[in-house]
Amino acid sequence: MRALVYHGRNDVRIDNVPDPKIEEAGDVIIKVTKTAICGSDLHLVDGLMPTMEEGDILGHEFMGEIVEVGSAVQKFKKGDRVVVPFTIACGHCQFCDDDLYSLCDNSNPNPDLSKASTGHSISGIFGYSHTLGGYSGGQAEYVRVPYADVGPIKVPDSLSDEQGLFLSDIFPTGYMAAENANIKPGDTVAIWGCGPVGQFTIKSAWMLGAGRVIAIDDVPERLDMAEKQGRAETIRTTNRMDVYEKLMEMTNGKGPDSCIDAVGAECHGDTMFGKVIDKTKEVLHAPMSRPYVLQQIMMSCKKAGTLSIPGVYIGMVNEVPFGAAMNKALQINMGQTHVQRYLKPLLAKIEAGEIDPSFVITHRLSLDDAPKAYETFKNKEDNCIKVVMTP
Template sequence: MKALCWHGRHDVRVDNVDDPKIEDPRDVIVKITSSGICGSDLHLYNGYMPTMKAGDIIGHEPMGEIVELGNAITKFKKGDRVVVPFTISCGSCFFCQRNLYSLCDESNPNAAQAAEVLGQSPAGLFGFSHMLGGFAGGQAEYLRVPYADVGPIKVPEGIDDDQVVFLSDIFPTGYMAAENCGIEPGDTVAVWGCGPVAQFAIQSAWMLGAGRVIAIDRVPERLELAKSKGRAEVIHFEKENVYEKLMEMTSGRGPDRCIDAVGAESHAAGSVRETVDDLREAAHVPANHPYSLAEAIKCCRKGGTVSVPGVYTDNLNGMPMSAVMNKALTIKSGQTHMQHYMEPLLKRIIDDGFDPSFIITHRAKLEDAPDLYKTFEAREDGCIKVVLKP
């Protein structure tokens, strides 16, 4: 089959690789019909994520048609269309039983390697390094899905791929980010970033009762989407001082809830530190940037909450812990507990008419993926979200 493979920093290629096979009775094989390129895929593309190996198949936002089933799978049949969550979860361990699916104790075969870095291992993830399982990803023609009796959800007839493919990651991720804020009716929610996860965090903040949503970015197309589709007030961080503007907009109190939907590769206007980090990266020494998170902490009102769905791949210098403690802030984060959110959010799509496809700007063949990674990373051609159609 054809699959998009990582070969190093800024080097992804469509290779011919072996077809996946059933390896466990709880596996299924899915023929991929749609697969998104995620913002966190850019961390791989830009060389941020350790324990990647040349030839790794990447991608973690897939859906498609089941073409083969392990003999323990009874909830699906061949031909069923399913969305596959990016987290791999057993469904029965201590954490899965508490709906903390992204913390599964059983799904990462390289748990010891992850524990050396993190203290304990989270769940295995599709297409996202060997530390997190070394599982082949979904930017491919076919995908093996372990624990398929727990992970994928069936897509009802009459719903096209574009409406549901983001249940694989970014819609639940944005929703959990907003839920982690503990939004109370009428709260002001500020969202750093207007990329795909941020757009769903904005939508979800309204669903959870926000009274006001403010979005921060510097990419005109993303700001416009947050304004037009997300009904958010917007701040262009290269044209306005974010802290001063937010204080002005909130009568000096600050936003009640703040969401860092950027993560490791955030930017800061006129920052000397960013210039230093850019020089490091020019020498292929990637540095996780604390700019968005630090600014969210500074801007958040006393006693407020900072939610962090943005992916970080290493330690952070410049984390303002003094502000966290002295302002009595709560910080909540985590990979998304996908299986807890997929069915309820599918219900919102079916019953409430919410259409996540508004985010898509580019649809393409798998063969076009290497060029679209370049486009997406450079924020060119109005690129906000790419969906590949293998």
């Protein structure tokens, strides 16, 4: 089959690789019909995420048709059309029982690598390094999906692939980010980052009762989408003091009730230590995330406000004003998305017409175009916000 394969930093190619096979009785094999590039995929190709190996297949946002079913699978049959969560969960450990699927004890076959970076084993993730299981991803013609009775959900015939695809990650991620922000009716919510996750976070904040949504970025096409599709007020800069001062002006000096970091490790901004941090990362090849958004949020959020972090962070984050967060009594909620928890309720919202997730797509391409698509997406060329590919 054809698949997008990692060959080293900033080197991904379409290769012919062996077709996946059923390895465990709970597996299914899916023929991928749609797959997407996620912002966190850039952490892999940029070399920020450790334990990538040459030959790894990328991609954790995908859906398709089941073409082979393991002997223990009960929920699905050949021909079923499904969307697959990016987090892999066993369904029966303590954390899965508590609906904390991204913390699954059993789905990561490389627990020692995971413990080395986090102190504990966390769940496997498709196409996202050997620290997170070494699973082949879905930017391919076919993919093996383990624990099939726990993960995928059927997509009804009434919905297109493009409407169902983003249940795999960015819609649940945006919704959980808004839920973690403890939004009360009428609250002012500030969201850093207007990429795909940010766009769904904006939509979700309104669903959860926000009175105002303020979106912060410096990419014009993303801000335009936030205004037109998300009805958000916008701040069109990432300059540290400009953002703080504008937020104080917009909230009469109080600050937003909730602040959401929908950017993560490779954010852009200004800080007196920024060049030092980037140089250290370059010289030591250390997994070091940039602190700019966290700095702005911790200084800008209102006293006793809530900070929600759906953005992916890797390794260390230096120069974070933790004293400000502590003294202002900020509540901080974060984590990889427990996708399985949100599949049914968010699918119901799509079916009811409350949201059409395809609004975020700007580029529709063939899987063969994936290497170029990564460059376009990474460099923010051609007004690219979200790429969907067909194998």
